[in-house]
Amino acid sequence: MIESRLDFQTSDLRFVVEAFCTLPMELRPTHHSRGEDEPGEPLLDVGKFLDSMAIANLGPVLKGSNVEYYVEFSYRNIGTERVKSIYCDCNLDVEPHLAKQFLLHMAAAQPIFGYACAPEERQHRNRVIVKQGINTVESWVGRDLQKYIPGFYWLTLLPDALAEKYSVPISVVENIAQEHIELEGGQHLFRFYERPEDWQSTHEVAALCSLLPGVFDVEKIKPQLATAKNYLELDSALRGWK
Structure with missing residues (x-):
């Protein structure tokens, strides 16, 4: 799938x-x-x-x-x-x-943005699981296009307008991608690996998300979530990263 x-x-x-x-x-x-x-x-x-x-x-x-x-x-x-x-x-x-x-x-x-990937990659890039005592809280994060680009995935459709809004150089993304197709209307389709299940075989995409401040990086918010002392603090932190 x-x-x-x-x-x-x-x-x-x-x-x-x-x-x-x-x-x-x-x-x-x-x-x-x-x-x-x-x-x-x-x-x-x-x-x-x-x-x-x-x-x-x-x-x-x-x-x-x-x-x-x-x-x-x-x-x-x-x-x-x-x-x-x-x-x-x-x-x-x-x-x-x-x-x-x-x-x-x-x-x-x-x-204004699009992607296709394995379900496991989407969960890895934009879902967090936090344990507090006997409770486990799961939440989607980093998907608000008004704040950032949600990430890069197996196939990522990125228009010039969104890249410019978050100061993401197309040339930097192109250097990591295996394939880059320039489309009409200022759209760019990037393929980062051969098949969708190959996302676990490379760290380059995760490094790209970490490198560019305008791109959401789930690893950067995990320490903040881990310090939440109770559910109210955790819920408040999660709402800031929707």
């Missing part, structure tokens, strides 16, 4: 979902639903589906024989304004070359 996430600055649901509906056949969804556990309906008339979805203004669940795409809204406050954007969590039970094709295709929809 390969996991992928795409973040978009837009709230244009139709624009984003249409990109999923035009994927190559091996990756294209065939059914849609409003919830993960709801029975899916065949996605026969894409235009009609896009129209109905835009009216409902609810992010759909899109599924194919080997893929699952969860399209959802996120919200953040900028001053007095509440801003809505879109993110997509994706599960792809496909060969690695198809995951690469997935990101290459979705790059045309201009995500």
Whole structure:
């Protein structure tokens, strides 16, 4: 299984979902639903589906024989304004070359960040487990694009705008990557190892995250979390690293 996430600055649901509906056949969804556990309906008339979805203004669940795409809204406050954007969590039970094709295709929809990797790599880069006495606390960290780039993964889709925002030189990233594809719209697709499961065989990506201040590095926050004396202190620290 390969996991992928795409973040978009837009709230244009139709624009984003249409990109999923035009994927190559091996990756294209065939059914849609409003919830993960709801029975899916065949996605026969894409235009009609896009129209109905835009009216409902609810992010759909899109599924194919080997893929699952969860399209959802996120919200953040900028001053007095509440801003809505879109993110997509994706599960792809496909060969690695198809995951690469997935990101290459979705790059045309201009995500502000994206990646694909083994589930274990995602957990290693952005999940912490802290034990306090008999209790174990698990939490996702480092995923707030308003604070930093979440990390680098097997396949990482990085636009110039985000790299510039956090002073990350494309040339430095390129020196570590095994492959760098420059795409239209200022997008860059980096591949750091041959296959997604190879992430444990190199320390170069972890070193890259540690080197660049604008990139989240989970190792830097572990000592802070370890010093929390109780759950309230730990929860406060974790909220600062979302």
